[in-house]
Amino acid sequence: EPEVTQTPSHQVTQMGQEVILRCVPISNHLYFYWYRQILGQKVEFLVSFYNNEISEKSEIFDDQFSVERPDGSNFTLKIRSTKLEDSAMYFCASSKDRGGETQYFGPGTRLLVL
């Protein structure tokens, strides 16, 4: 069964460094998302992406964040200058149909900012 994959599974970085989190959504899906989950807290929406542009972003998704679909398969989240509070599990998700239908989540990337 097709699944969303994410790399790396874990990432440790120094505060102020740039990180790129990578995702390969399910191949015939058209809608892509990033969420994050700070330890012990709710899963929070960051951004949705469709037709090569951002559809919606939350208040968390400030200028330090960007997303890109550089080719036909990858979907990336970049954090330009990481902060301690960016430490979280980052989940990529994709859906075949218009948003709100079943979203398929990847296993996540655990980011630790020191």
Add this chain to the structure above:
Amino acid sequence: SQQGEEDPQALSIQEGENATMNCSYKTSINNLQWYRQNSGRGLVHLILIRSNEREKHSGRLRVTLDTSKKSSSLLITASRAADTASYFCATYRGSTLGRLYFGRGTQLTVWP
């Protein structure tokens, strides 16, 4: 804000028993979804119920939705140790492209 809130926060039962988790939300929704998360892992979609549906079944899962009370319940029948996980409800309002609002989750522990 429109967010799901689950209760109880933690539930501990024996194998074979039924587990019921509840979710409440604050604003009107298009659909409500339940996800499962094993410790430190990704989210697995379990079931989606639309606002015009009242009940839905999938295997040992039964979900109900009461839009008048803005609440949903997830029932897992004949639970197994492998059902041990966190369960989250997520709501979709319908006016945005896919944004889901998650609750804090219920940690279910099923003892053998």
